Amino acid sequence: MMMRGGVSPLYFFAWRRSRIGMQFVEILFEVCMKKFVFAAFFSVSIPLGYAQPIWSDGSLHRSEIDIFAREKMYAVYLNPFLIREESEKMFRENKDKLKYSEVDWEEKFSSYLMNNDFSSGKKVVVARVLQAVNKSVVSRKVRVSNIVSAVVLPLNELEYDRVRKMPEVTLVNEIKNSEMEISSFPYYDYNGGGELVSWAKVAVNSDDGFSVFNPFYYVDVHPGALQSTSEYDVNVIYASAGAGDYSYHSSAIARIVGAKRNLIFSRGINPGQPLYLAATSPSFIFVVPAIEAAIHHADVRGVNAVLNISMNNGDEIAGDPYSTNPHDETGKTMLRASNRFLVTQSAGNAKPGHFNGDACPHVYNVDGAILDNDAILSVGAIDRTGDRMMDSINFYPGDYPTPIASRSGPCVDFYAPGGEIYAYVNQNNQLNFGSGTSYAAPIVAAIASRYGDTQTKPLVRESYVKSILMPTGYNDGGRPIKIPRYSTNPVGVLRHHPVIQAIAPVNNHRIGYIRDNNFFQRPEEFWTSSDNFGSFAVDLGQVRDVKGVRIVLETSSPGNNPVNFQVFGSSMALQNNPLNYYYFAPSVLIKNHTEPFQYERVPIFIPLNGNYRSLRIDGMNPTSWFAVVEVEVYGF
Template sequence: MMPATQFDREYLMRFIMKPRLFAIALGVIAFTSAAQADVGQFPYKEKPFKLLIKNGLGQHGFSSINSLYRIHLNPFVLQKIEMDLAAAGLNETPSDSAIQRSVQYVAEKILEQHNIQIESITSWVSPAIYARMDQSAAEKIILMNEVSGIHEEEFNKNSAVFSQASGDIYDGNEIVSWAKLATNTNDTITTSNKYYLIDQSAYDQPNEINFETHNASSPSDRNYHVIHVAGLIGGMRNNSLVRGINPGQPIKLFGMAGTLPLEKLDEALRNADLNDDFAVGSLSINIPPDVTNTHAWNKSVGWALRAASNRLFMALSSGNFYGGVPATPDSPNACNHAYNYQGSSRTNDGIMVVGGLDRNGARWAGGDWELEPAYGNENYTFQIKGSTIGPCIEAWAPAHQITSTSSRGGTRVSSGTSYAAPIVAAIASRYGNSQTRPIERETYIRNSLQSTGYTEWGIPLKKIVYTSPAAHYIPKRLPIISATSPTNPTNVHTVYDGRFYDINNYWNAGAPWGEITVDLGSIKTVTSVRLTMRSHLTPDNGALRPVNFAVWGGSSANAVNTNLAYYNEPDHSDLGPVYIEFPSTSTRYVKIEGASHDSWLAFAEIEVYGY
């Protein structure tokens, strides 16, 4: 551990007392009271310092070229800032603020002391500041106690690409896509559960799509993708155009100006957390060949997806990079283009990568010509490659010639795994309500998969088919009535309050090891636990950061000594859930012991599942 340090008390005083130019720019309130800060011991920064410099420069070289850097903030230091601000009599972060106050404090401190250009801030999915600066400024900022690491962004905004594309029947004047028929959703069922869509920005179609929140834009050929996806999810049942999987489902759209989803994931999670909403979401963006896959579990977007899975069951497209266009090389493995955990899929992580099928249930092989009027060319077309394959894909859904709404009005036909992912998410949203956890919906989807009779790389292709929720016996989250810890009794109540992302709202052992026990109130049948961790570690590290756990049960608070599981989490992340399954056991108390190799042990939330 590093020696005890203190925050810059003088700066904290000025932060609270002076006019707030940066706060005004961000639309948040000014603070008007003073606070004292006294930081105890905090974990070291990662070694070596994660100051990732590119352009062939060494760590101690200097460059006048400004690059975009991701500045990761230490959640343990941020929690102490929150405590000191609260001790000064300040209220919590206002509900209309997009930035938690401790993150705002550090952002303004960096802005004032280093005079750098801050481009954006995330404080929910992961506390980080994005800023443009030269290497010399980065080497100064890495020394700040509030900073865990600094990483130069690995690809520019034009590197990621949408998984884009270029049997229906009629019911009156309304088209029912073959995708609804193939997934057993051509019924009268819909849902009021929210759908969180991370995609392009869009203009409103009030008679066809129920956009509950979105950032509107003008009608454009360039937002065909989001309108097609939204119509597939929730096109109205109104005897017009096309009927979605869940007609009229409320869609919360978080539209990107470019193709970097981090900021919009952060915005979506803030919205879900403040509304105490557990829902589904989809992201149909993939990383092209020969570019670092930032959607991998240990990269920036992958970390954000892991954090998102606390509240949202996330369905992700597998990518269109395999077959159908002989003139371009194939890149068949979805693990190179979509989310993966150490090169494969992972059960009960709240995240599913979805591959694309044709009408016969085989892999959609590509080769379709897509019409995309754009750039002043009314007849602009391109040929699209087929669905990727591999061990990262957990479910398959229709992707070939999907009819949906058009950004120009009317309907259009398009192909791509972009459409397979939202089909799975929409069906998942039919299960449960606004308090149904992501892994409950994931289990429902797994139980609803059916064999197509086809295989790729020796792996059976299993397609999603809607099944009645009443036919499933799925473990539910069990209420926790109290918690205790001999390691640190402070903030134990926060592990069962349903708040995942609040900087000040988690239990911290104050050491790399510790234990905490939760009380279910009465004896229940318990099957698993899900632990949302806090950590000062950052993505892009290149090394695994394991945590060892032991889970115990008991019917008496004085005898929680029946071992339920020993488990090693290979690589944990800040706000990344850890799922531990064990044989069904009758118990009232569940004790969790943990030992981290690289960070303090801390939990934002503990969930216990069973019956």
């Protein structure tokens, strides 16, 4: 029996014609019509509310009736196993399975999924949810996720209660509409051949002729008219409905990272680096789909890169101190992004009265702490002396200076230059400087993007950056303040050990999915044990130094629930014999690990320490089938 549960955020879904052929599309459409699913998608948008008997009862108080009008935005997570079941059911109705062996059947079904952007099973499940609350995707407020199994809906209290009890739904999370804040506005600057070279470029050891062609992604406000200049190349890949023309903040980051060597104004950390912007407004509702847009852009191209977010939760109220933790929509989305990106986030600027402000309420963290090997870095800012930045800035060009200081504390991974950085050109065509952690975070991402290529894993880039940290001589609450300094000869950087072979005693024909470097684009391609307990084994091709395994789960668990793992190791090669799996698979226990929470397509890191060629991983998921999307092995 399938367990309930689930998780995911949101990304705009665009209807496109299937590439598998019009004849098959017509067959699918006919089947869907028989199942009443397309009525919910293509109907005229129905007014929100409930049927007449509720309003004609006469016994309802005004306060009860008002419930129907109060709506909030929710991410509604769908059961991924039910989606796959519906997809197979509809595919079987149009294809004679008896023609194929089980392996051939899987190949045919996978080919069908690859050629359809939005699977028929997902259409069925989404349609049921929409029908339950009398909504349709014609409504501008309804968004279907293209990254994970979710739909974003405006729901009132009664609709919320109805939806969360549906068997198709695993979790319903409110998307908060709190405002994010923009965190912006001895070494010395110098004039280098007609260009200003910032002290920041010198401090991080990037004052060289190095050219970077790896992409740099960032989520920020829209640069407006400053998007297209001869000084840097910004490709706007997405603009949310709330994206406004804020100009300077976004263009300043573009200049700091990618300003070209062309004798105009200033020189970036990586001159001429290609920049990809997902534009948003300072609101969580719009930031989440912007992050997903960046994920989608990179994932369809099979690219690993860096993603900078110079925005923070701006709420100083202690009532909701960790709005970017792993259980919040923004936190979960950042974790999913870490499958493709090394994510850097500004630590935020403390304002008067909060100069010793803790960064934890404003950045991604887990229970008030940072973790290694999660590919998410929170970056504070230093001034040109190496101390924590304390300065006065103009939040908008032309306004009065406001005192600020870099946030600090246990949720800051490390620091980078952020004080008095020449970053934007004013209305008089003059280069001006600004200060803020908004400038520090992209500098770290720019340095990280120098390492490797578009296939370099995020955990490898995280390890690289941490291997080149140097102390400045100052402290943050007793911890040495450190900044990254670019090096071509780093020591102690993790390596990704490719999985050469994988086997499983159950559904072995699906086990290849766990090593195909596909996280999101074919959402129903994952290995599953079809039970709460499952086991699989991987072969690294030779004995390797292993420091950890990163596992991406497919799960229908309703959120904050643990998963238990046992890892076994061996120096011997795997035998490709799933029928005698437990006889040949590794049997020496090397690790017991309990992960305290799980979410759909959110990675889990299991630390290990030893030399192994093959690993067997047993999983026990009390609240879902044990299912795996991807497995990565790391070591030295």
